[in-house]
Structure formats: C-alpha cells, structure tokens
Amino acid sequence: METTWAHELRGAGLRVTRPRLSVLTVLADHPHADADTIVTGARELHPSLSPQAVYGVLKAFVAAGIARRIEPAGAPALFELRVGDNHHHLVCRSCGVVADVDCVVGRAPCLEPADTAGFAVDEAEVVFWGLCADCQVARRAPGYGTSSAIEEGVIA
Incomplete structure (x- = not known):
C-alpha cells in the first residue's frame, strides 16, 4: 500500500514522508476520523510524531485534495480520503x-x-x-x- 500512497502524494505535489504515510494509513483504516483519533493512530505507527505534525499533514492533505474535511454540526471536524x-x-x-x-x-x-x-x-x-x-x-x-x-x- 505504501507505493500507492507514495504515488498519491507525489501526484499531489507532496513529498513522501513517514508522517504523511502514517496519517494516510490511519485515514484508510478509519474513514470519518476526528483529529484526535488520527493523532493516536499515527503515533502508534510513528511514536515520535507530534500532534502538531499530524495537524499540519491533515491541512496539507485537504489543501492538496487528498483528504476531505467535513464538519457535522455540533461535532468535531472529521477527515476522510473519499474526495x-x-x-x-x-x-x-x-x-x-x-x-x-x-x-x-x-x-x-x-x-x-x-x-x-x-x-x-x-x-x-x-x-x-x-x-x-x-x-x-x-x-x-x-x-x-x-x-x-x-x-x-x-x-x-
């Protein structure tokens, strides 16, 4: 799967990094995940990953069109890969x-x-x-x- 993610990242003009691959893996396994869930999952894959780094990755993914942010009323923002x-x-x-x-x-x-x-x-x-x-x-x-x-x- 990593080669697929690498292709996806490069196609969006983003470098392939371990934090980005970790976040993509979590998003693939947990569609409609909130940021806290993504941070927890990504840190299991990459223990030195900071929450701020995960937020930065999510922001870059949304800007690049790799991920989508949805905001149901009264709930935290959720992220998904279906774009x-x-x-x-x-x-x-x-x-x-x-x-x-x-x-x-x-x-x-x-x-x-x-x-x-x-x-x-x-x-x-x-x-x-x-x-x-x-x-x-x-x-x-x-x-x-x-x-x-x-x-x-x-x-x-």
Whole structure:
C-alpha cells in the first residue's frame, strides 16, 4: 500500500514522508476520523510524531485534495480520503457514526440554489441526520430510556 500512497502524494505535489504515510494509513483504516483519533493512530505507527505534525499533514492533505474535511454540526471536524465525487453524509444523532451516501441527484453540485447571489457554485454539502440501525435497535430494547438502561450503557 505504501507505493500507492507514495504515488498519491507525489501526484499531489507532496513529498513522501513517514508522517504523511502514517496519517494516510490511519485515514484508510478509519474513514470519518476526528483529529484526535488520527493523532493516536499515527503515533502508534510513528511514536515520535507530534500532534502538531499530524495537524499540519491533515491541512496539507485537504489543501492538496487528498483528504476531505467535513464538519457535522455540533461535532468535531472529521477527515476522510473519499474526495472528488461530491458525496454526502448520514450522521446518527445518538452515537455520531457517519456513513457516506452518494450524490443526491446527478452531477456536482447535486443541488442548485434558487439564487446563487453571484457565486459560481461547484459543490453542495448535504448532511442527513437520523438514527443508525444499531441505535434504532437499542431504542427498541426493553428498558430503553430508564436510568438502569443508561447505567448499563444501552443508551449512548
């Protein structure tokens, strides 16, 4: 996989470095990861890596189009490697899990505003909110909503 990542980095005009390879590996294994998760994972692969270095790598990846930063309301920024296809996201209101969903309709930007106010719109970001399958099952579980269910970890 490292040669694929090296090709990806060089294609984006970035040098191939151990910190960048570490962050790419974590992002590949953990789509929609927050920065703290990426720092922790990258440091497992490269123990001397500083959090600031990881933040710098993430910023460079987003600027180069290798990674995408998404910011669901009320949640930390998340990063993913799926870029360039203008896909959207489903977010669980209960546990926060995020899933990709393909473009709503047609080609980018998928949605057209009634008035562009002079903007040249090239992307639409849509976030669908609801309950994931696991949280729906948990809500149907006996005792949901009681203090004992909360204490037992049935409710996130």
